Amino acid sequence: MIAMRDGVELEMRIFKPENAASVPVYLGYHGGGWCAGSNDSEELINRKISKTLNVVVFSIAYRLAPENPFPVPFNDAEDGLKWVYENASRFGADVTKGFVVGGTSSGGHLSAMATFRARKQGIPITGCFSRAPMVMDRTTAKDSWKETLDILPKDVYTPMLDWEACVRLPMLIDPPLTDPSNFPIFAESFELFPRAYMQVPGLDPLSGEGLLFEKVLREHGVETKLDYYPNMPHPFHNFQQLTTARKSVEDAMSGLRWLFRL
Numbered sequence: 001m002i003a004m005r006d007g008v009e010l011e012m013r014i015f016k017p018e019n020a021a022s023v024p025v026y027l028g029y030h031g032g033g034w035c036a037g038s039n040d041s042e043e044l045i046n047r048k049i050s051k052t053l054n055v056v057v058f059s060i061a062y063r064l065a066p067e068n069p070f071p072v073p074f075n076d077a078e079d080g081l082k083w084v085y086e087n088a089s090r091f092g093a094d095v096t097k098g099f100v101v102g103g104t105s106s107g108g109h110l111s112a113m114a115t116f117r118a119r120k121q122g123i124p125i126t127g128c129f130s131r132a133p134m135v136m137d138r139t140t141a142k143d144s145w146k147e148t149l150d151i152l153p154k155d156v157y158t159p160m161l162d163w164e165a166c167v168r169l170p171m172l173i174d175p176p177l178t179d180p181s182n183f184p185i186f187a188e189s190f191e192l193f194p195r196a197y198m199q200v201p202g203l204d205p206l207s208g209e210g211l212l213f214e215k216v217l218r219e220h221g222v223e224t225k226l227d228y229y230p231n232m233p234h235p236f237h238n239f240q241q242l243t244t245a246r247k248s249v250e251d252a253m254s255g256l257r258w259l260f261r262l
Helices: 039-053 072-091 106-121 143-149 163-173 207-219 243-260
Strands: 012-015 025-029 056-060 099-104 127-131 195-201 224-229
Touching: 012 039, 012 072, 025 039, 025 072, 025 106, 039 056, 039 099, 039 243, 056 072, 072 099, 072 106, 099 106, 099 243, 106 127, 127 243, 143 207, 195 207, 195 243, 207 224, 224 243
Parallel strands: 025 056, 025 099, 099 127, 127 195, 195 224
Antiparallel strands: 012 056
């Protein structure tokens, strides 16, 4: 358990390779629209990352909306990153060997947000990994973004996550929607933002958000890598009986190697 800025203690789950000594660090945030999910949600990918890449993985159980509206989940994500940066060495990890932050869906948003905020704290992040990220409230989109954002027609059936849920979820947390410190896609500069790797399923209402965020980062000079999975829903990677789901996990390992520069 680790303490947040308001004194509340939250679970930080840690995955260590055998005999870990001065190895890189990965911090993950689970998905669930900021209002569901737990550290169990990312158990598979976290174990895979730790074993395959020989890194220590940290996973924080941030507090959930609507019981904990803005800014609680966002601050928990930031506080968790700071704690990992200051304490990783206690678990055989060394942030100077690499510090990658990642997550799925709303966790993909929190990974980008925490990475963006880390700049102000002088915490160097090596890379940012986002799977099927939810990066904004679509009602706040700039006109110039809409062609990319609307790549998937709204009359297309999207299993697992529907369009209505994507409208409701930001309302549950109710943050300032265009503040870059909350939603980095609105930033004017990404000067200190690290390499970014994204996985975007094509049959996902969030597909346009993932593609747009990669485009915005790339156009601002950030090195990016993107894997796109046509006809796959949100979050298809959980269904490991699917060949494409298994491929996405192997792609994630390759993408993370690129982020860590392994």
